[in-house]
Amino acid sequence: MCYFWFLVKIHLVILFKQEKLNSNRLIKNDLALSEGNAEMAKAGYKQPEIELSKSISDEIKTTTCYMCACRCGIKVYLKDNKVKYIEGNRDHPVNKGVLCGKGAAGIMQHYSPARLKAPLKRVGPRGSGEFEEISWDEALTLATSWLSEIRNNDPRKMALFTGRDQSQALTGWWASQFGTPNFAAHGGFCSVNMAAAGLHTFGGSFWEFGEPDWDLTEYFMLWGVAEDHASNPIKKAIGKLKKRGVKITVINPIRTGYGAVADEWIGIKPGTDGLFAGALIHQLLVNQAVDIDYLQRYTNATWLVINSPGAEDLGLIARDDEGNPLAYDIVESSLVNANQKSSNHALHGEYTLPNGRNATPSFSLIANRFLSEEYSPKSVSIKTGVAAETIIRIADELAKTAFEKERRIEQEWTDWNGVQHSEFIGRPVSMHAMRGISAHSNGFNSCRIIHYLQILLGAIDCPGGFRYKPPFPKAVPPALRPAGKLEDVRPGEPMPGAPLGFVTSPSDLLVDHEGNALRIDNAYSWEAPFSAHGLMHMVIHNAANQKPYNLELLFLYMANMGWNSSMDIPETLNNLTKINPETGEYAIPRIIYSDAYYSETIAYADLILPDTTYLERWDAISLLDRPISEPNAAIDAIRNPVVKPDRDVRPFQTVLIELGARLGLPGMINNDGSPKYTDYADYITNHERGNGIGTLAGWRGEDGDQVGVGSPNQDQLKRYQENNCFFSNAVPSNARYFKHANRSYLKWAKSQGFINSTKPIIFELYNEALQKFRLSADGKFEPKVPRLHQKRISSYFDPIAFWYPTLEESKLNGERYRFHAISQRPMHMYHSWGSQNAWLRQISNSNKLYMNRKRGAELDLKDDDWIEVSSHIGKVLCQVKLMSGCQIDTVWTWNAIGKRAGAWGLNKKSPEFRKGFLLNHLISTLLPEKEGGFHYSNSDPITGQAAWYDLKVHIQKAKSSNNQRSEPYFLPIAANIKRK
């Protein structure tokens, strides 16, 4: 420890130099000599009177933060109707008073010089930044004329894509009423692998879907987490765990933030987390450390899988005449309904079905896979970079915690089968995972393997384990299929359902008779069948190249697609300005964009609808969308305008509702054609999805005395305002654990409209839907996979999760592109918004590429050297910084700090442009080679998740060290705005 303090001191000396104080050391030493006079000096001591009780506001309002996606409660201090000070709201369930670096800098976001002032119409060429201000009426009339023509001809030709939108319950519904299937938010970049893997396995997932039982857990594994996500709740929890002495193990190629305080950092090679988790499973099986009872009660481990080679229904679940899955009862020696759960159901062995075919419990197949040598710690060690002894030890720690430290809570409860229990018994191992797992082309499967690990340990929704947050769990997968089939899209008509949903069979896909994609982003096509969040990263590419078809209008909200929210930015900018030779018009003829700030994307849009800041608007953080629930309560929340805009801007949601009314969209007009809602607040209050379920669950019913379900209450928003802007609906105490199989919970959740039935939610270790796709590739299931895609579907649609190398890497020359290159956002920045913030950009305004010291020495690199970083599609010039806490074959940087000159209201010499850079320039939109004649996107083959963590690069010292500017260099974008 002494050594540690020595280093602190060394560091402080370095700080001196930074403070330019070192030249004054001599003077300081002289002054130190005067200490001898101290006694005499005390006699003359005096101190001034100061004001201790200053008042800084004349009003305090509560609302919800939007400096990231975390949605903490805040108190906004106002003076003379201006925002004066923002602090965490200690009465709010998300943050309980704390606030992060971003949240406390929110005031500077509000006063950003990059804020748009009025609607803009493009008057120069795209990218020129030449605009004229127009009135809202003119803007909305123009937008309506464009949109209305498309809707009356072919609504599919309009795509609405939103970024970190927190109003998807509205935006998705709006797209559906417009009649287009082409809707999604940014999940296809961010976390769809996590969400889809979880929802297709156990009806929940991480983050908004569930969280560790922080108070009771005894072991916490944090997988690949971007540190700006679920920010304050996780930080609060880590603080708690550290105080209780609970072990925190972080699996991440980089040791920063959470990794820095973890008890153990496992610096894994990017893209191999699934393999590491698979080896832990291997070791648990070897150690016979599996919760058999849990598997029999809650999973489809006992379900019999048809196992006769060559059978038409090979790999499907054996079922009785009523469609119930079959299990084999080893006491009765007979086939039984697997849903009548019993501890007598076999978990391995081969059994004969009435039709003569053989079948085996699915668990037998799973054990077979993970006990193979492929997953042994020894063979996994080389690929993951994690020592075999470490894998063996971690598996031991998990087993000991799970099986020797049971957590028990005395509470009578009844399971779905009617069996009474006197306590909740839990295995206190918990996990959280995010983008580091998700943003790989094997992310869906890797995440499923992590869920296997949780389930084999019996650690889902039990005391000390991982807990669902209502409205989760939902059916596996949720009972919502995507709309957008050929017959679903008709001129002038709404679609019969929501654009996003969950696929359970090839027949759910959105493809035409030839198997071509029906969505512009190829979501729910053979390229990405389980693409529950769409493929935002493919929209611009596909529309500009008219594959699968052309778009007439691209409508974007809060998505910086012209910069850090696209892969391969040079190509993306070409696509945005590409001319269709047949028409002489832009290949994407119209682009409407709504944002609050002058981002890099603004210059590429034709019509700008300026949004407000989060302090000037109504918002609903709805249970229909992405709520802020906790395991013990369903919670939703609002934002409310704490100040009025001082400029001609409007909240996007209100604008969308007005556009809907102007277009005459069903649900947005009254019978006489007049607008149904005056603004978003009116919509939040009065819109019903049916059966008394609306945007908000609190204070429903005319008198506000109903919860969850009830008619609209005109005072509802007022009640929220009076209650710190949230509503919390506690889960009954006998319904708090084993929610997936707890009778009281299932009944309660149904009464709240969260689920449609009180049937138990069975975890699908074995995923029959995936097997249907594989059978379809073999020509044994309808519709059949087109020849083009057969190999890919056969390879990756495995009903049992498995690990495979990431796609791009397996196609590249591994020798040349030696390093994995990944990025993460610093905790004090979010998305691209941070750089316009006067305070946050003082903390970070340029980025470097971090590399392990040993590799740096091998390449003769030292800190701040300029380096060339090249991928198979491009090259970046930047500076390097060496560190120890970085996996040896990995380089990384902070994301979204590099900016394009001219954007965000920054001076054109700002360090964000001169020294900042993005890795996006190096990430290909498509995979390197054609696979069977089809050019696949650089995405997960199951879900279409953008695989931007798959990047591999080559690094060398820059030839000229005189270069002081990062590359690629983009011409500054102008902001030539003709004011009204």
Place this chain on the structure above:
Amino acid sequence: MTDLPSGTDKKLGLLIDLDICVGCHGCVTSCKEWNSTDDNLPLSDFDSYGEAPDGIFLNRVHGYETDDGISSQTVHFPRSCLHCEQPECVTVCPTGASYKRQEDGIVLVNPETCIGCKLCSWACPYGAREYDHKQGIMKKCTLCVDRIYNEELEEEDRKPACVLACPTSARLFGDFSDPQSDVSILSEKRGGVALMDNLGYKPVNRYLPPRKKHITSEQNSKNNANLQRFSDLKPSNGNSKLENFFSWLDQKLS
């Protein structure tokens, strides 16, 4: 130069837990925000949207690695005024603008009498003072003296802004002169460190060092190679791992 009180009634200060600071900068911007609420004397920013953005912060967090060997650790180190008992930054002040409060020991600068000579920032070995050249005066952590006694605020909010904001509760505020205070007890228990104590300024703030952790997986695995395994049941009668596992399953189910 400036006199110190002969003693202080309290020793208010911060206890900063380096074991749980994740480096989020919540304390940094919360401090900046609270201390900029005075329209006349905000913490200035210079070239906010320009090529060399800079400004005054009374609290900064530095992240660094302790070394590059196998025992390397990443540490986040929040740095602000330590409210020393013998603050040379005060005694060097030629105008009496820098002073240590007799009632609680907080070291403050009186903006009305500060002449911006910077002697105090030269005297401070911790780099805790920042010169606001827009206003021509020195700035430093006030321990939120305008919050902690503020009757306009609710009782629970009468703490420094950085302490209230900290998401991991890595910052505690209290009276180090009271051995029964939370900060004294925890500092005692966890070996709270006075930074560069040998310089003799007697800092009031204490830092809790990072607790012992499994430094790296490799090292830890070697150290624990002889630990008892979870299961000693592994039969190894020549069967494959799968056969062994299935026979265990059969035992469990029979």
